Amino acid sequence: MTALPETRGLTEWVPLELARVAPVVTVVGDVILDGWWTGTIERFCREAPAPVVDVQRRDYAPGGAANTAMNLAALGASVRLVGLVGTDDAGARLRALLEDAGVDTSGLIAVPGVHTTTKNRIIGGDQVMLRLDEQDGEPPGDSVAALAAAVPTALQGSAAVVVCDYGSGALGAAVQGALREHIGGALAVVDAHDPRPWADLSPAIVTPNAQEAARLLGTTFPSTAAEERVALVTERREELFAATGAGAVVVTLDRDGTVLLSAEGQAHRTWARPASEKQASGAGDTFVACLTAARAAGMPMTAALDLAQAAADVVVGRAGTSVCSTADLAQYLGGLSSATLPLDELLRRAEAEREQGRRIVLTNGCFDVLHRGHTRYLTQAKQLGDVLVVALNDDDSVRRLKGPDRPINSLADRAGVIAALSCVDYVTAFDTDTPVPLIEVLRPDIYAKGGDYSSQMLEEAPVVERCGGVVRILDYVPERSTTAMVEKIRTTPTAAP
Secondary structure, eight states: OOOOOOOOSSSTHHHHHHHHHOOEEEEEEOEEEEEEEEEEEEEEOSSSSOEEEEEEEEEEEEEEHHHHHHHHHHTTOEEEEEEEEESSHHHHHHHHHHHHTTOEEEEEEEETTOOOOEEEEEEETTEEEEEEEEOOSSOOHHHHHHHHHHHHHHHTTOSEEEEEEOSSSSSSHHHHHHHHHHOTTOEEEEEESSOGGGGGGOOSEEOOBHHHHHHHTTOOOSOSOHHHHHHHHHHTHHHHHHHHOOSEEEEEOGGGOEEEEETTSOEEEEOOOOOOOOOEEOHHHHHHHHHHHHHHTTOOHHHHHHHHHHHHHHHHTSSEEOOOOHHHHHHHHHHHTTOEEOHHHHHHHHHHHHHTTOOEEEEEEOOOSOOHHHHHHHHHHHTTSSEEEEEEEOHHHHHHHHOTTOOSSOHHHHHHHHHTSTTOOEEEEEOSSSSHHHHHHHOOSEEEEOTTOOGGGOTTHHHHHHTTOEEEEOOOOTTOOHHHHHHHHHHSOOOOO
């Protein structure tokens, strides 16, 4: 596995470095051609009470495993795709789209007499009116054998393999056996409607959605509330590991983000950023692609998850089946770096959030050199309410608190790193030694601080309570302070030139 140098927070530097590393990734799975036929509706047909769509434009994009491959290529990975298509026009169109994007299609097996799976959406105005699917049943045995035979070559030199199994029947015992035999040390990621048949592969990561996770547990979720679903899968994580054979399970929750469950007991949440409703498709493919590329390049798991969530946020705001490129992701993360809100704008947004019934959580600090203790603490703070506001000490107040050689990173850099975390909704700055003036005007429902404090130690506590809020003290993570990290860096001997 290629090693990505230590990340400096989720800034625009990260996707650029990921593209430079360019990990080799093989995608094995069910490929689809997505069609988006757009038109206008001005009348109803006389034969039935149905609208007439005058189609004015036909757009096509690779879908399913092919969309995962497209996203990997757009992020700079070197991608090989193994799958089945027909010798029809749809298969030729799909292959051309993939090759134009730089995907190696030598493992894309064309089978005479087989229909390439297509999903054509008919859109009138801004509404999907109908979806027309064309697909065969179980593929012929000789085509499955040809698919399995393409696996060993595709896996040579791969840092990772993504299995996209949507239940077509093509990825049966022959393909599973070929993957087990030839996967070597490649990172295995399984994105399957049913991950259980892939348990013998011992995948590093499986990515069921909430419904798929519920089926694995033989249950249904009692509600659609995100925190209840997170609590259920967290409580029954061992059953998910046993069913999937995976080292880590990432349960995707659509607009509620994701939750990571690891065998070591690690849990990490990501939160999707709000986006306008569009006819978007394939954001899950984008998430899996970015997560795989980041892990294949050596990025830590939690950072890779936040990066993948950012990539999904990019495409969910677009209509159709789309991809997130290196430039898209860098621009998105770069935009977050200028996301420090002035006080009047923060108060306006907080009032709008309250009108929607959301609880405001406030925390503050210098957050000079971001580390795992910070991300764990901020994730816990987010879970206390609905909207997390992080107030950063400006550079002058950091110097007053920490000394003349701090901060290491400027306010703009610190804000950019914090804003890029999916658990953070708003970032602001303050120039006083304590956030008391901010608390008095923001009036948070919950004020969160790390476990190295107690409510009795906090000057802010009585102010929070007087404003109708409560103080919550979160976990303390020993040996993870910024001060300790900076001291370690300064005292570590430098190798001789």
